[in-house]
Amino acid sequence: MSALPGTTGRRxxxxxxxxxxxxxxxxIMAAGGDTKVVPLTPLGQxxxxxxxxxxxxxxxxxxxxxGVPRTRQTAEFVLAGQEGKAPFLEExxxxxxxxxxxxxxxxxxxxxxxxxxxxxxxxxEPGATMLDGGEVFEDALRRAVRSLxxxxxxxxxxxxxxxxxxxxxxxxxxxxxxxxSLARALSAVRAFEQDPACINVIDFDMxxxxxxxxxxxxxxxIIKSVNVTPYNYVKHGMNMTSLEAIFSKDPR
Numbered sequence: 001m002s003a004l005p006g007t008t009g010r011r012x013x014x015x016x017x018x019x020x021x022x023x024x025x026x027x028i029m030a031a032g033g034d035t036k037v038v039p040l041t042p043l044g045q046x047x048x049x050x051x052x053x054x055x056x057x058x059x060x061x062x063x064x065x066x067g068v069p070r071t072r073q074t075a076e077f078v079l080a081g082q083e084g085k086a087p088f089l090e091e092x093x094x095x096x097x098x099x100x101x102x103x104x105x106x107x108x109x110x111x112x113x114x115x116x117x118x119x120x121x122x123x124x125e126p127g128a129t130m131l132d133g134g135e136v137f138e139d140a141l142r143r144a145v146r147s148l149x150x151x152x153x154x155x156x157x158x159x160x161x162x163x164x165x166x167x168x169x170x171x172x173x174x175x176x177x178x179x180x181s182l183a184r185a186l187s188a189v190r191a192f193e194q195d196p197a198c199i200n201v202i203d204f205d206m207x208x209x210x211x212x213x214x215x216x217x218x219x220x221x222i223i224k225s226v227n228v229t230p231y232n233y234v235k236h237g238m239n240m241t242s243l244e245a246i247f248s249k250d251p252r
Contacts (some may be wrong), residue, residue: 002061009216010208011152012224014058015172016051016078017161018070019044019197023246024100036096039069047197048074049233052081054199054230058085065165067091074197075163087246097165101134116243118225120170124186130167137186140169143153145182148172152204153215166194166242176202176221195235195242201225 004010020043040048055078063079063086065071072089079086122128123137130137146166149162162173174188194200201224206216225237232238238245 001183001205002156004203006159007205008174009219011204012159013053013202013205014060014159014161015164015169015200015203016025016074017160017169017194017196017198018074018163019047019051019077021070021196021246036068038211040073043068044196045073045077047229049079049081050229052127053201054079054228056083057163059084060161061144062090062151062157063087064092064095064151064163065091065159066095066097066168067093068096070134071095071163071165075161078161090149092147094143095162095164098130098134098137098140098167098171099135103127103129119243120167121190123189124228128186137171137189137216138182139176140167141182141185144168144171145175145180145185149218152206152212153216167192169200171221173200173202173226175202176223180218181220193242195227195229197229197231199225199228199230201228 002011004012019040022041023038052073060079060082063075071138072091075089078087101113119131127139129135130140148162151162170189171185171194173192175185177183177188177192203222203224205219205222207219209215209217227237229238
């Protein structure tokens with residue numbers, strides 16, 4: 001199998017969150033509140049371009065996004081900055097954001113920000129969902145992990161760009177941080193922050209399948225970096241959490 005130079009079976013994933021979007025923008029209103037259609041704002045485009053500059057020297061063998069406009073646009077900006085030939089951008093719908101439910105009666109952005117501020121803290125509770133009637137966090141975790149495991153099992157690459165979403169990234173980071181344990185991952189989700197257009201780097205040591213069958217399996221995950229924002233490396237002035245900022249008037 002392909003492996004990072006100097007290793008025997010290690011693969012690297014650059015896991016990004018999409019750039020800034022406005023969930024109260026005209027595109028959302030015209031689509032009846034469907035957040036899947038939201039594009040990057042001009043600020044989000046600049047954030048994605050900054051990530052592209054930071055990653056310009058990294059040669060990606062493959063590039064994946066969840067397929068919605070905001071992740072596709074972010075990945076396209078990053079790939080446009082490649083010093084060499086960029087790979088074809090693939091879509092993996094299994095990596096789309098956790099499906100949200102109802103906010104209930106909300107009268108202002110401030111009220112919505114307050115409602116969302118600690119929402120991921122409850123992800124580890126049995127049956128917890130993304131808002132009332134939304135997707136069960138555990139179900140979202142399982143579909144995201146299955147997608148990642150399939151990618152890791154495929155031959156012919158050692159460095160991949162994945163552009164996804166805050167919730168999905170937090171689930172995958174929680175999973176990686178707990179020894180790739182589905183049972184423990186949700187309890188770790190609350191500790192991870194994902195700012196717009198941030199970059200996470202996760203290495204996976206792959207070994208032959210233990211049962212002797214063809215293919216490989218994950219021996220361990222190594223988190224190399226988390227929530228790196230090339231447009232503001234030291235987070236100066238970024239005092240809100242991502243969720244607080246999204247639903248406030250502050251675009252960060």
